Amino acid sequence: MTNLLMQGVGMTSLRTRERLIQRLRDQGVTNMRVLDVLLNTPRHIFLDEALAHRAYEDTALPIGHGQTISQPYIVARMTEILLGAAGGKLNKVLEVGTGSGYQTSVLAQLVPNVYSVERIKPLQDKARERLRQLGLRNVQLRHADGGFGWPEAGPYDAILSTAAPQAVPDELLKQLAPGGVLVIPIGGREQQLHLILRDGETENYITQILEPVKFVPFLSGTSR
Ligand code: SAH
Numbered sequence: 001m002t003n004l005l006m007q008g009v010g011m012t013s014l015r016t017r018e019r020l021i022q023r024l025r026d027q028g029v030t031n032m033r034v035l036d037v038l039l040n041t042p043r044h045i046f047l048d049e050a051l052a053h054r055a056y057e058d059t060a061l062p063i064g065h066g067q068t069i070s071q072p073y074i075v076a077r078m079t080e081i082l083l084g085a086a087g088g089k090l091n092k093v094l095e096v097g098t099g100s101g102y103q104t105s106v107l108a109q110l111v112p113n114v115y116s117v118e119r120i121k122p123l124q125d126k127a128r129e130r131l132r133q134l135g136l137r138n139v140q141l142r143h144a145d146g147g148f149g150w151p152e153a154g155p156y157d158a159i160l161s162t163a164a165p166q167a168v169p170d171e172l173l174k175q176l177a178p179g180g181v182l183v184i185p186i187g188g189r190e191q192q193l194h195l196i197l198r199d200g201e202t203e204n205y206i207t208q209i210l211e212p213v214k215f216v217p218f219l220s221g222t223s224r
Contacts, residue, residue: 020056024076031080037109038076043069045130046100060214065120065223067216069100070162074213078183079106081195081210082158085181090157094175096146096218097162101127107160108136115139115153117146119222147220149175156180164191165218173198173205185215
């Protein structure tokens with residue numbers, strides 16, 4: 001796996017990638033495992049050729065169908081929050097909004113079992129091909145409306161949404177394992193990143209509002 005990922009590294013100078021990692025550190029990302037994975041993940045393969053030269057800028061970029069690949073800072077931050085909140089015992093994670101598959105590939109290098117749902121079929125198809133290229137076999141993809149989660153594969157130690165609903169979807173809360181966490185942007189024009197912890201075996205949830213963010217909207221239904 002590492003070798004395949006490293007082939008990608010050769011295509012962009014290590015200095016360019018290291019500059020990005022330094023930027024993430026300057027913005028407060030501290031988890032070294034997360035930073036290491038971002039350094040070694042070839043973000044350019046998740047973009048169309050015309051935009052690939054901008055892959056190591058710390059910015060969201062269009063991936064077609066009105067969607068964007070998340071900004072490296074937010075990918076690093078959400079992954080760090082997820083790993084930290086779960087106290088290092090993450091086994092199974094659900095992502096809502098596969099998009100390009102970039103966040104998915106970062107998770108797959110840190111968590112044994114990754115499930116990811118995407119409502120736009122052509123995006124999912126491309127993401128599947130990229131994950132295959134990278135040799136990441138611990139990911140299951142599904143074409144579905146993530147508002148319903150993926151109940152058959154749950155419960156999850158953590159759920160991460162890369163699209164922003166107006167309110168927390170109940171179904172996602174229901175699919176959290178005891179002590180599990182949901183990291184999700186909530187809102188419309190103004191969004192806040194929420195960290196929601198299921199309190200042990202109970203149906204009580206503890207919510208923490210983390211920071212303002214900007215994600216594409218969480219939409220219902222699927223598209224082909
Ligand atoms: N993590 C992705 C982010 C893509 S943008 C990346 O870095 O590339 C968010 C994605 O969420 C879009 O692809 C959008 O189609 C998808 N999405 C929005 N609402 C959804 C829903 N209800 N179910 C599944 N996917 C959804």
